[in-house]
Amino acid sequence: MANATGFEIAKEAMDVLTFYRSFYASGEQYQQHHQEVLALIRHRAEGFKGGPQYGDYKFLMLFAAALEVSNVSGEYVKPAGASA
Secondary structure (H helix, E strand, O other): OOOOOHHHHHHHHHHHHHHHHHHHOOOHHHHHHHHHHHHHHHHHHHOOOOOOOHHHHHHHHHHHHHHHHHOOOOOOOOOOOOOO
């Protein structure tokens, strides 16, 4: 995807991760592929940095961060005093 938007890149990344998950579940091989996909998203984001598509850069960097956090094992714990 030479002229892809940030949203198209994100969709492609999700398709790839879904494919890997179907074969590797959440094992070591999936974790390795997950890290590779995160690196590719961030690399593709750099192509948007400083240009007219700076919003795509910000979107992809936040998307990669969200994917990284979503892959961390453990349970979300609501901070004390936080509302529902």
